[in-house]
Amino acid sequence: MDDIQISHNIIDYHSFETTKFADDTNFVRLHIGLGGSYDFNFKQINRSFLLSGYHNNIMYSDGLDIEVHNNTKRIETLGINFSTNTFIEIGQNGNEPLKRFTDKVINRKNCILSDEWKTNNFKIRQVLREIIDCTYNDQLRNLFLLSKSIELLVLQAELHEHQNSNKTIKSGRDKQKLIEAREFLSYRIDNPPTIVELSKQVGVNEYKLKKGFKELFGTTVFGYIHKTRMFMAKQLLLETGKPSKEIAYETGYSSPQHFSNAFKKEFGISPNCVRNNPDSVTKALKNSSNLDFNQMKKL
Missing domain, CATH: 1.10.10 (Arc Repressor Mutant, subunit A)
Known part of the structure; x- marks a missing residue:
């Protein structure tokens, strides 16, 4: 798109080595790790990080000069680059961490949103999957990716809303x-x-x-289990011909009734309604923040 670049990168290495990347671009960069481990040295902000697993941060630099040393044979990342003008228009209306970051961008000061790289939570992982799996064409595709890029920015900024000095996880x-x-x-x-x-x-x-x-x-351990089960069930109902009874057991419920009750409580409709009444499903999808545009389109 004109003001936003999105890249999904999967890099396979034959050995453990240091690779340098450099260009003269001027962007606000959303950097999200999806897999692998690597040392990351960012010259413009004079910082080095050891990154692994699912992580994210937001950076700004006038020009790019980085070194990456892979510690695993595969690294997967997703990056979203906002032009400075587009980001400033969005960021200056954000929360306090985002406003402070935006002020530095306005003053063309190379910076990073936080010294602590945050872990991708459940919401962020869902949006990432929606971006990667996007099947819209032409202008609708651009509109969809624009909306998801902004949503991802909001979710990342939200992670930094409250800095907790009494954190349990310190290492x-x-x-x-x-x-x-x-x-x-x-x-x-x-x-x-x-x-x-x-x-x-x-x-x-x-x-x-x-x-x-x-x-x-x-989210709690049990909250994660519940959300993952619901997301899986939703995908199976919308994208396969499996009966809801089979999906109930496949997602770990002791009975179809327990599954049906949980699904209806989460999404406002029963599993059978997904198959038997597509119009009701479409309406429910539009009213539910837990479901995504990809599934809406497939209906």
Whole structure:
């Protein structure tokens, strides 16, 4: 688009090496990690970071001169570059962290939103997936990607709204263990472990697991399980021909009735309504912030 560039990057390396990137562009850059581990040196802000897993930050630089040393054989990232004028128009109406950042952009001062790279929460991961999977064409595609780019900016700024000085997670090692806990839950979503089992699996005590998980991902362990199950169920109902009974068991519910009650409470419609009454589904999708434009279009 004219004022926004979006790139989804998957880089496979044959060895562990340092790669340099340089250009003279002037952008506000949303940098989101989707996988892999790497050392990241940003000359313009004179900072170096060790990044891994799912992370994000916002940076501004007049020109770009960076070095990346891969610590894994694959790195996956997504980047959104806003022109300075477009970003300033949006950012000066944001929350306090975003306003402070925007003031630096206005004064052409190279900067980063936060020294702490935040972990991609559930909402951010959903928007990222919507961007990557976008199937709109032509002008609708640009409009959709514009709206999602702004939504992603808002969600990132929201992560920095309240800085908590009494954080439970203070070391990179603990943070990595919680990321492992979330990934383990994702693989076992149909039969998730108990808190005790998960605590032993990743090697972190129960208190730190429960409090740190909420601190890092913006939801409880059980909240993450519920949201992931609902997202999976929604996708299966809309994109496959599987009966709702089969989907209920596949997503870990003990009975179709329990699944139906949970789905209706989350989205305002029953699973069967998705199949039997498309018009009602379309209306519900429009009224639900939990569902995305891709599924709306597919209906």
